[in-house]
Amino acid sequence: MRQxxxxxxxxxxxIVLFVIAPLALIFYxxxxxxxxxxxxxxxxxxxxxxxxxxMTLNSxxxxxxxxxxxxxxxxxxxxVLTQLENRQFWLLIVILPTWINLLLKTYAFIGLFxxxxxxxxxxxxxxxxxxxxxxxxxxxxxxxxxxxxxxxxLPIFNALIEINPSLLNASKDLGATSWQTFRRxxxxxxxxxxxxxxxxxxxxxxxxxxxxxxxxxxxxxTLGTAIExxxxxxxxxGMGSTIGVxxxxxxxxxxxxxxxxREKGGRH
Amino acid sequence: MGKNIxxxxxxxxxxxxxxxxxxxxxxxxxGKFYTLLGPSGSGKTTILRxxxxxxxxxxxxxxxxxxxxxxxxxxQRQVNTxxxxxxxxxxxxxxxxxxxxxxxxxxxxxxxxxxxKEALHLVRLDGYGERAITAMSGGQRQRVAxxxxxxxxxxxxxxxxxxxxxxxxxxxxxQRELRQLQRQLGITFIFVTHDQEEALAxxxxxxxxxxxxxxxxGTPVDIYDEPLNHFVADFIGESNIVPGVMKKDYVxxxxxxxxxxxxxxxxxxxxxxxxxxxxxxxxxxxxKGELKATVDTQLFRGVDYQITAHDQREHEWKINSIHKTTVxxxxxxxxxxxxxxxxxxxxxxxxxxxxxxSYEEDED
Amino acid sequence: MKRKVAWGKVYLxxxxxILYAPILYLMIFSFSSGKTMxxxxxxxxxxxxxxxADSRMITIVINTVLVAVLASLIATIVGTLxxxxxxxxxxxxxxxLLSLNNVLMVSPDVIIGASFLIxxxxxxxxxxxxxxxxxxxxxxxxxxxxxxxxxxxxLSPTLVDAAYDLGATRWQALSRVILPAISPGIIAGYFMALxxxxxxxxxxxxxxxxxxxxxxxxxxxxxxQGVNLEINALSTLMFLVSLALVIGYYFVSKHAxxxxxxxxxxxxxAQ
Numbered sequence: 001m002r003q004x005x006x007x008x009x010x011x012x013x014x015i016v017l018f019v020i021a022p023l024a025l026i027f028y029x030x031x032x033x034x035x036x037x038x039x040x041x042x043x044x045x046x047x048x049x050x051x052x053x054x055m056t057l058n059s060x061x062x063x064x065x066x067x068x069x070x071x072x073x074x075x076x077x078x079x080v081l082t083q084l085e086n087r088q089f090w091l092l093i094v095i096l097p098t099w100i101n102l103l104l105k106t107y108a109f110i111g112l113f114x115x116x117x118x119x120x121x122x123x124x125x126x127x128x129x130x131x132x133x134x135x136x137x138x139x140x141x142x143x144x145x146x147x148x149x150x151x152x153x154l155p156i157f158n159a160l161i162e163i164n165p166s167l168l169n170a171s172k173d174l175g176a177t178s179w180q181t182f183r184r185x186x187x188x189x190x191x192x193x194x195x196x197x198x199x200x201x202x203x204x205x206x207x208x209x210x211x212x213x214x215x216x217x218x219x220x221x222t223l224g225t226a227i228e229x230x231x232x233x234x235x236x237x238g239m240g241s242t243i244g245v246x247x248x249x250x251x252x253x254x255x256x257x258x259x260x261x262r263e264k265g266g267r268h
Numbered sequence: 269m270g271k272n273i274x275x276x277x278x279x280x281x282x283x284x285x286x287x288x289x290x291x292x293x294x295x296x297x298x299g300k301f302y303t304l305l306g307p308s309g310s311g312k313t314t315i316l317r318x319x320x321x322x323x324x325x326x327x328x329x330x331x332x333x334x335x336x337x338x339x340x341x342x343x344q345r346q347v348n349t350x351x352x353x354x355x356x357x358x359x360x361x362x363x364x365x366x367x368x369x370x371x372x373x374x375x376x377x378x379x380x381x382x383x384x385k386e387a388l389h390l391v392r393l394d395g396y397g398e399r400a401i402t403a404m405s406g407g408q409r410q411r412v413a414x415x416x417x418x419x420x421x422x423x424x425x426x427x428x429x430x431x432x433x434x435x436x437x438x439x440x441x442x443q444r445e446l447r448q449l450q451r452q453l454g455i456t457f458i459f460v461t462h463d464q465e466e467a468l469a470x471x472x473x474x475x476x477x478x479x480x481x482x483x484x485x486g487t488p489v490d491i492y493d494e495p496l497n498h499f500v501a502d503f504i505g506e507s508n509i510v511p512g513v514m515k516k517d518y519v520x521x522x523x524x525x526x527x528x529x530x531x532x533x534x535x536x537x538x539x540x541x542x543x544x545x546x547x548x549x550x551x552x553x554x555x556k557g558e559l560k561a562t563v564d565t566q567l568f569r570g571v572d573y574q575i576t577a578h579d580q581r582e583h584e585w586k587i588n589s590i591h592k593t594t595v596x597x598x599x600x601x602x603x604x605x606x607x608x609x610x611x612x613x614x615x616x617x618x619x620x621x622x623x624x625x626s627y628e629e630d631e632d
Numbered sequence: 633m634k635r636k637v638a639w640g641k642v643y644l645x646x647x648x649x650i651l652y653a654p655i656l657y658l659m660i661f662s663f664s665s666g667k668t669m670x671x672x673x674x675x676x677x678x679x680x681x682x683x684x685a686d687s688r689m690i691t692i693v694i695n696t697v698l699v700a701v702l703a704s705l706i707a708t709i710v711g712t713l714x715x716x717x718x719x720x721x722x723x724x725x726x727x728x729l730l731s732l733n734n735v736l737m738v739s740p741d742v743i744i745g746a747s748f749l750i751x752x753x754x755x756x757x758x759x760x761x762x763x764x765x766x767x768x769x770x771x772x773x774x775x776x777x778x779x780x781x782x783x784x785x786x787l788s789p790t791l792v793d794a795a796y797d798l799g800a801t802r803w804q805a806l807s808r809v810i811l812p813a814i815s816p817g818i819i820a821g822y823f824m825a826l827x828x829x830x831x832x833x834x835x836x837x838x839x840x841x842x843x844x845x846x847x848x849x850x851x852x853x854x855x856x857q858g859v860n861l862e863i864n865a866l867s868t869l870m871f872l873v874s875l876a877l878v879i880g881y882y883f884v885s886k887h888a889x890x891x892x893x894x895x896x897x898x899x900x901x902a903q
Contacts, residue, residue: 011714018770022747080640108654111669170355174369207740
């Protein structure tokens with residue numbers, strides 16, 4: 001029994017120090033103002049300030065849009081992948097870009113989207129004229145979706161290949177067309193994957209701050225951007241923590257809504 | 269003789285270089301219970317899949333009610349399948365599973381409800397409609413799968429190794445129930461199995477498949493008593509198969525000893541194989557025996573003793589006897605002329621039937 | 633049916649183009665003799681030469697690799713012990729341990745970064761190498777646990793009994809039976825931790841101080857100042873290293889007979 005206890009010491013220490021303590025601290029910190037006085041003012045400010053509430057709604061709205069765009073692109077991708085012979089290989093090809101540093105991928109879009117960048121050169125070539133692409137909402141969402149696609153494809157792919165092929169035969173056997181089979185069997189059975197994908201995309205999209213800065217040009221303020229700003233720029237840790245608590249709450253809500261999806265696939 | 273509801277004409281199936289079915293021909297009469305029996309990899313499931321429409325024949329014709337259906341997709345065939353793993357939709361409850369086929373066809377809701385209820389009643393699952401599939405036991409799932417198929421009133425019901433996932437006792441119960449259900453509904457059942465006991469117990473007709481060919485077709489009794497070749501004799505039941513020479517009609521020579529038998533129609537001195545079922549052999553004293561043998565092993569099996577013994581020519585015999593003996597004892601083995609079944613090498617099913625007809629007519 | 637698959641392939645091809653175009657774009661311009669990513673100016677290794685002459689960048693690369701290797705090594709040890717502990721635990725304990733384990737997996741990086749920043753400040757730990765290393769260890773541990781735990785669960789319970797039956801001590805059962813049997817999971821966990829660490833930006837951005845930087849943070853600050861083809865050269869090299877890591881991971885997991893889920897994906901990427 002003693003030995004068993006020794007096993008768990010480093011891991012338990014990690015849980016206490018790096019899981020429980022930081023979360024407790026961020027909660028605790030949210031009750032302090034700039035002068036280290038205990039106060040509820042941060043929450044009061046947050047709940048009464050149109051700027052904060054609007055920012056939160058905005059952030060949720062953008063995260064939702066990014067999630068929808070990613071889902072619309074990823075579901076067919078995952079579905080086609082499952083139909084291929086070397087599907088594990090092709091899946092690897094879809095996943096491979098996630099191993100490339102996120103910053104580098106984002107940086108690439110700075111070049112691609114710049115005023116005289118390749119995309120504009122292409123648009124001009126097509127006779128569509130050059131446009132301001134960088135620092136627009138559209139470019140921010142495009143880059144975010146681009147980065148999230150593999151995280152959505154993977155859980156959906158896993159849910160799809162888990163569907164017993166004889167269920168599809170059974171459906172056909174009972175008279176269903178391909179479309180009916182898809183709508184009534186494949187789609188409902190892949191929902192756990194879709195939910196896991198939404199979870200994997202929506203929460204990070206709420207907290208993005210690097211892409212908002214580099215591509216969105218600070219036009220889009222997300223919860224993540226606000227936290228980063230309060231902690232690292234204005235040094236108002238109390239308010240930053242309050243927004244952090246809001247973000248954690250949002251995370252739990254999303255997890256609750258997309259809950260009961262089994263712990264499969266996703267990025268975990 | 270009713271007319272064939274389903275017919276295979278020279279059907280072959282290849283996957284790339286791999287030949288799975290070779291020149292399959294058979295007809296299926298309406299309202300009977302057929303079993304496709306064969307070892308795994310014999311091609312029996314492929315035949316089923318071609319009937320259902322999940323696989324396409326590479327050559328030949330599949331006729332349903334006299335119409336060629338090679339190109340009719342699975343969802344437009346009047347055939348339903350009970351799958352080996354049941355393939356019940358996990359996101360639907362029992363009633364929803366059973367209703368699926370009717371909903372697809374656009375049957376009215378009230379009618380669906382009524383027919384689902386009837387189907388569940390037929391498989392003795394009254395009141396289980398709202399249960400989740402995961403809350404059902406293996407045997408219950410089996411019944412749901414059957415209900416889901418028969419509710420559509422198919423002309424032919426295909427059952428792919430449908431009982432293999434059940435434990436022995438449940439399997440025997442289901443065999444009886446399936447047979448009863450088939451009689452009650454009057455639907456043609458085509459049952460695929462590798463279990464010969466199951467095939468013998470349930471079928472009107474058995475088709476023995478091996479190596480992509482139909483080896484023999486017949487009633488369970490025919491196939492058991494008059495196997496066409498070594499494979500069938502060996503696959504169905506236990507058997508002693510020994511080489512012999514057909515001296516003349518009704519006399520076969522085994523190990524240099526002539527025996528009276530009931531087979532005829534072969535060339536004089538033709539090399540043949542002789543089948544004697546273990547239960548047709550019995551133990552007696554050495555002087556009364558047709559063969560003398562030494563007992564090697566004896567196992568008590570409840571209904572009888574399973575004995576192995578070797579004769580003077582070191583040939584091993586399997587004997588199922590109700591008489592006890594002792595290991596090492598010298599015994600005599602006795603059997604009757606009608607217990608001997610002679611098989612020619614490479615005889616086709618048609619030739620076999622013709623030969624049987626010829627000398628059985630002579631006798632009459 | 634055939635037609636549908638063909639359309640599917642066209643669609644998939646399009647998705648692949650979108651996924652890889654930016655990466656190829658970066659790599660192509662790393663060989664341009666120009667100074668921007670707008671027009672290709674002819675082949676040149678100039679930016680690679682600049683990169684290797686950039687001693688600040690070289691130091692940062694070394695720092696990054698050092699942090700990644702150390703953090704994933706320690707995380708692998710702690711995580712493996714944690715997975716063993718979770719396996720030994722029962723009922724409610726087990727569920728709470730699993731939930732606590734997953735907190736850092738689902739938390740947004742900003743939250744991890746901000747809360748660690750408060751934590752280090754409260755403890756008085758100076759921001760720099762140590763704080764970055766501790767953070768990387770912390771967020772890598774749950775990944776290792778999640779990679780190792782399935783392997784432990786796959787172990788037949790009689791395997792350990794057999795070891796005891798044959799006279800092994802507890803330690804021998806662990807070192808000679810359990811650890812070798814779960815080693816594919818441990819190695820996979822190490823690889824995942826390594827890629828998480830190499831890739832992390834947000835957490836590091838919060839907990840790093842003056843004078844210590846990792847690649848992601850450095851790229852961020854340079855990218856904010858605009859295009860610099862030295863970054864392209866760097867990304868080409870990093871792509872090759874990533875590729876090597878992926879192939880290595882793929883080979884290890886395949887070699888160890890791991891089925892299917894070859895590719896677990898990384899959390900940190902999405903921030």
